[in-house]
Amino acid sequence: MSVHDHPAPPTRHLRVRGERGHTVLEFHGEIDILAAMEIIPYLDSATARPEPRIVIDLRPVEFFDCSGLRLLYRARRRVLEQGGELRLVCTRELTLRVLRATGLARLLPPSASLDEALSLPEAASGSL
Template identity: 70%
Template sequence: MPYDPTPPATEFLRVRTERGHTVLELRGEIDIAAAVEIIPHLDAATGSAAARVVIDLRHIAFFDCSGLRLLYRARHRVLDHGGELRLVCTHPLTLRVLKVTGLSRLLPPAPSLDAALGQPEATSGTL
């Protein structure tokens, strides 16, 4: 992975561009306090026409319903603007939460960033 001199957007989020996608790498414990800090950056990345966004969950330690709301928010905003959203997740408990809530059907998680950047867009589907 190339060196990215861009500092983290917050303690919980690093934002970078890779292969034409905005990558939002969530880090640490994603709870309501983290979500409050992440939302402005998430909205900036998902609010433009035809945005191409990847949310990377590989570096999270904890993910609660606030994290799920972030994913639903991102998906909704991307769909409203004709873009695409992809998800990277490898943590077994987070994968289980995504499956139980049905979100994994809407945003099929990729096992790596390379896989997410190479897969077809995941922007359709309904619960």
């Protein structure tokens, strides 16, 4: 199963689309353990190919717990193993606090907009 075979996955928690050579995974609603279980197959598909260019957009997220953090760490590990780049978009203050408190914001600096994330040079994309 390829992400490109499923531009609109059958889950209310995820939308997948291509944009400027990147695969954008837009998380929606409450990202908890049930949502994570729905998202994992699509996240794994998007990060399985060589040199994936992934953007995870958290702006539509209303709730984000440790399950969401595990998704981000999983995506980062898989992307780095494939020699790709991962970028993050996040503007919600509560989610940003969680990212900062766990140190993930240092590993994967969040952008304030999709345009900003897509415009980052590769060295600033969390691919180090």
